[in-house]
Amino acid sequence: MKEILKILENDARTTTRQISVMTGIPAAEVTKAIRQAEKDRTILKYKTIINWEKVEEEQVWALIEVKITPQKDVGFDAIAEHIYRFPQT
Numbered sequence: 001m002k003e004i005l006k007i008l009e010n011d012a013r014t015t016t017r018q019i020s021v022m023t024g025i026p027a028a029e030v031t032k033a034i035r036q037a038e039k040d041r042t043i044l045k046y047k048t049i050i051n052w053e054k055v056e057e058e059q060v061w062a063l064i065e066v067k068i069t070p071q072k073d074v075g076f077d078a079i080a081e082h083i084y085r086f087p088q089t
Helices: 002-010 016-023 027-039 077-084
Strands: none
Touching: 002 016, 002 027, 016 027
């Protein structure tokens, strides 16, 4: 069983047939062992590791200083609302 778990830990996509060939354990026994490990929570979940650098768009962050004069009766609120509407902010 430990050998099967080590193989799955290294690559959870390894098929029961491949594990059978690698270990010499019949495929039916491999399947049974995996199901039992899932049932008794030895195997908790199968996880995918994603390289997000290949997926995400590049982003640039900037801090921009804006000097403004507050408007009478509304202060900075009108300007802040105007800036807030830009999707880049």
